[in-house]
Amino acid sequence: MYETIGLWVAAILTLAVFSFLYKENPLYRFAEHVVVGSSLGYTIVITYQRVLYPRLVEPVFLHGESLVLIVPAMLGLLYVTRFFPRIAWLSRYPMAFLLGMGMGMAFPYDMQAYILRQIQATLIPLYTPGAPWYNTLGAVVIVLGTLAGLIYFFFSKPHKGPFFGFGSKVGIWIIMIGFGATFGFTVMGRISLLIGRVQFLLSDWLGLLH
Amino acid sequence: MKRTVPMMIAMIGGIIMMIQYFIPHQVSQDVFNYYTEWAPLVGSFALVLGVGSLTRVHIHKIRAKAPNWPYSYAVLIPLYLIPVFAFFLPASIGGGTGKPSVFDFMYSRVQIPIQATMFSMLAFYIASAAFRAFRAKSALATILLVTAIIVMLAQVPIGDLFGRWLPDTGLWILRFPNLAAKRAIELGVGFGMLATCLKIIFGVERGWLGGAGE
Amino acid sequence: MINWEKFLNIDRRWLYLLIAVVVIVPFFIRMGLPVVPSDEVRSIYNLVDSLGPDNAIFIGWDFDPGTEAENQPMGVAVLRHALDRHVPVFITAVSPLGQGLAEQGAASVFDTRIPGNFVYVPWAEWEPFRAAGYVGRDSLESAWKAAGNSLPEGARGWVFEGVDFALLGYLPYFGLVVLGMGTSIATQYPTDAYGNNLREMPMLRAHKNLREIDLAVTLAGSTACMYWVVYGTSRVGLPVAFGVTAVMATDYYPYIQSGQIVGMMGGLRGAAEYEVLEHEGGHTETTGKAYRGMDVQSLAHILIILFVILGNIAYFAGGFHKKTALKSGR
Numbered sequence: 072m073y074e075t076i077g078l079w080v081a082a083i084l085t086l087a088v089f090s091f092l093y094k095e096n097p098l099y100r101f102a103e104h105v106v107v108g109s110s111l112g113y114t115i116v117i118t119y120q121r122v123l124y125p126r127l128v129e130p131v132f133l134h135g136e137s138l139v140l141i142v143p144a145m146l147g148l149l150y151v152t153r154f155f156p157r158i159a160w161l162s163r164y165p166m167a168f169l170l171g172m173g174m175g176m177a178f179p180y181d182m183q184a185y186i187l188r189q190i191q192a193t194l195i196p197l198y199t200p201g202a203p204w205y206n207t208l209g210a211v212v213i214v215l216g217t218l219a220g221l222i223y224f225f226f227s228k229p230h231k232g233p234f235f236g237f238g239s240k241v242g243i244w245i246i247m248i249g250f251g252a253t254f255g256f257t258v259m260g261r262i263s264l265l266i267g268r269v270q271f272l273l274s275d276w277l278g279l280l281h
Numbered sequence: 282m283k284r285t286v287p288m289m290i291a292m293i294g295g296i297i298m299m300i301q302y303f304i305p306h307q308v309s310q311d312v313f314n315y316y317t318e319w320a321p322l323v324g325s326f327a328l329v330l331g332v333g334s335l336t337r338v339h340i341h342k343i344r345a346k347a348p349n350w351p352y353s354y355a356v357l358i359p360l361y362l363i364p365v366f367a368f369f370l371p372a373s374i375g376g377g378t379g380k381p382s383v384f385d386f387m388y389s390r391v392q393i394p395i396q397a398t399m400f401s402m403l404a405f406y407i408a409s410a411a412f413r414a415f416r417a418k419s420a421l422a423t424i425l426l427v428t429a430i431i432v433m434l435a436q437v438p439i440g441d442l443f444g445r446w447l448p449d450t451g452l453w454i455l456r457f458p459n460l461a462a463k464r465a466i467e468l469g470v471g472f473g474m475l476a477t478c479l480k481i482i483f484g485v486e487r488g489w490l491g492g493a494g495e
Numbered sequence: 496m497i498n499w500e501k502f503l504n505i506d507r508r509w510l511y512l513l514i515a516v517v518v519i520v521p522f523f524i525r526m527g528l529p530v531v532p533s534d535e536v537r538s539i540y541n542l543v544d545s546l547g548p549d550n551a552i553f554i555g556w557d558f559d560p561g562t563e564a565e566n567q568p569m570g571v572a573v574l575r576h577a578l579d580r581h582v583p584v585f586i587t588a589v590s591p592l593g594q595g596l597a598e599q600g601a602a603s604v605f606d607t608r609i610p611g612n613f614v615y616v617p618w619a620e621w622e623p624f625r626a627a628g629y630v631g632r633d634s635l636e637s638a639w640k641a642a643g644n645s646l647p648e649g650a651r652g653w654v655f656e657g658v659d660f661a662l663l664g665y666l667p668y669f670g671l672v673v674l675g676m677g678t679s680i681a682t683q684y685p686t687d688a689y690g691n692n693l694r695e696m697p698m699l700r701a702h703k704n705l706r707e708i709d710l711a712v713t714l715a716g717s718t719a720c721m722y723w724v725v726y727g728t729s730r731v732g733l734p735v736a737f738g739v740t741a742v743m744a745t746d747y748y749p750y751i752q753s754g755q756i757v758g759m760m761g762g763l764r765g766a767a768e769y770e771v772l773e774h775e776g777g778h779t780e781t782t783g784k785a786y787r788g789m790d791v792q793s794l795a796h797i798l799i800i801l802f803v804i805l806g807n808i809a810y811f812a813g814g815f816h817k818k819t820a821l822k823s824g825r
Contacts, residue, residue, distance in 0.1 A: 273522055
């Protein structure tokens with residue numbers, strides 16, 4: 072019974088959202104609003120269950136241990152001051168704690184993952200004995216293409232002359248190929264999402280597919 | 282007190298965390314452990330802000346009878362109904378977080394279908410855009426379109442019917458020129474991220490202080 | 496004489512209708528075109544296939560319902576494969592909504608009404624065996640069978656919570672959570688998503704932090720997947736594999752070439768490739784939802800390419816490239 076009602080509700084809501092394709096209507100608008108409230112309502116429950124209960128309520132209030140956890144809890148509570156204009160500035164304290172320390176912590180790791188390893192991976196031999204020609208060509212494209220792409224994004228120098236001028240031209244071509252690939256994949260992704268909903272309607276709801 | 286102290290906290294905290302990475306000592310390990318344990322707890326309270334703001338906006342709409350105000354009930358009712366059922370009501374009337382429950386129903390039978398369908402509608406929009414907007418107006422636009430078409434055919438099984446060369450070409454594009462383009466972009470983004478980290482730590486970027494009065 | 500302007504300004508709902516037809520009809524006319532797995536997916540499959548009960552992996556359900564159609568089949572495929580190899584699986588989520596999807600994904604693998612699934616034995620249910628000292632997988636399974644439990648017809652095996660599987664669930668600030676798990680998983684997750692004490696679980700005792708984990712597969716529809724690389728790979732050398740939506744997939748080829756990620760499943764196609772490998776490897780009786788979607792995907796791509804070509808023909812044949820603006824339709 073629960074399953075059957077659930078399937079029908081899910082199917083009706085799916086069709087309600089699709090109805091927007093024909094024209095904007097109250098059913099769609101209703102679904103659009105419900106999803107905002109339910110997503111946050113669900114988040115409240117999970118956040119309590121996964122964070123506040125095991126990390127604060129249980130150790131501190133039920134077992135009377137790890138009393139030091141009251142400090143981050145008080146800091147977190149300062150967020151609430153945001154609703155009281157006179158003391159709203161206090162909400163900057165938890166933000167400062169999270170943001171400042173978070174940025175400091177992220178810095179070396181970001182540097183390693185996004186910069187150093189990427190530069191290292193660009194410094195590769197252009198020719199490897201025994202490699203097929205298309206891989207050799209590929210290695211050349213990786214090294215010169217990355218360099219050209221970087222030149223294109225380098226706006227401190229005018230894009231003129233054999234290095235910056237030619238480099239930025241090659242750069243924009245490479246970037247367009249990259250965007251083309253992304254566009255192709257975007258089409259693929261959007262269609263896949265639709266396939267998922269059609270599978271739900273045809274298979275789970277109507278039972279037409281086996 | 283209102284601006285300087287938070288900025289100092291951000292700066293000192295940021296510098297301490299950077300130092301602890303480079304100096305592996307028990308003290309720095311302890312700082313690291315405290316931070317990783319505390320931050321999710323502190324951060325989870327930010328949810329109160331989200332719930333409070335959303336409630337305020339919609340109560341205001343209802344009171345002011347703003348356009349489409351009845352829909353505000355469609356936001357507020359699930360927002361409060363789900364936690365009330367999950368925390369306070371017995372399973373016999375749909376409470377709790379098990380199955381069956383209002384909590385489970387609202388998630389798996391309301392939230393998922395609506396959100397997934399909203400995203401899936403993008404398939405229709407991109408199809409319409411393909412017909413109306415993607416024009417080979419210049420050499421650069423043409424190369425973008427040709428690449429997209431090769432990749433689109435290469436990624437689906439029907440592409441194999443044209444011969445193995447097509448999927449192989451598609452993969453070559455992804456693994457080499459696409460890689461070079463994305464690496465150039467990612468390096469730019471990476472440098473931007475590092476700059477933002479430093480700007481926040483050293484108080485150059487102060488946008489996060491806004492919205493809480495003077 | 497064709498009126499190109501009228502043609503280009505066709506009511507977009509006709510285009511929508513064509514897409515709808517192309518996405519529905521092929522489900523009833525199965526073509527079963529072969530899906531050839533790429534190296535990017537094969538490398539993930541091979542790594543999982545080389546693991547066993549002494550290893551452990553993480554699967555990060557790091558997406559929201561919006562991209563469920565693409566990410567969920569990937570998660571289900573990898574979970575199925577790992578459980579079939581008796582590789583212990585920890586499941587985490589970057590968002591609260593992701594935790595719900597993880598529960599649904601796991602439930603679909605544990606639904607014994609469908610052949611080829613696994614029988615889930617919750618933590619509390621095998622408590623007497625734990626008390627009697629059976630915590631090793633083989634000895635536990637033997638004792639479990641000896642107690643009169645038998646597999647339903649078509650089931651592939653038992654999954655003991657805490658030995659083979661643990662749903663850790665959602666935590667906020669997930670980058671920090673990954674960093675913290677580099678030192679201790681249990682400090683970040685004192686309990687699993689159902690409130691069971693993680694420190695008591697045999698799989699946690701054997702794998703206390705990310706250094707003792709052999710692979711993390713993150714399924715994502717946003718840049719959340721990078722948490723695992725930036726904080727997992729960089730800090731403790733955790734091998735990471737991506738299962739990302741197609742929209743994002745092209746962005747991560749640099750990370751495959753740099754060796755920062757083991758491999759990548761890109762979109763529904765990536766999931767279909769994994770399903771094919773799994774089926775060929777004898778881990779599943781049939782391929783799953785992703786593979787079934789591939790025929791539809793093929794035809795939809797052809798239609799969109801036709802739209803691009805027709806749109807361009809009309810645009811140039813109508814001479815609109817010489818005009819500054821084209822009147823727009825609805």
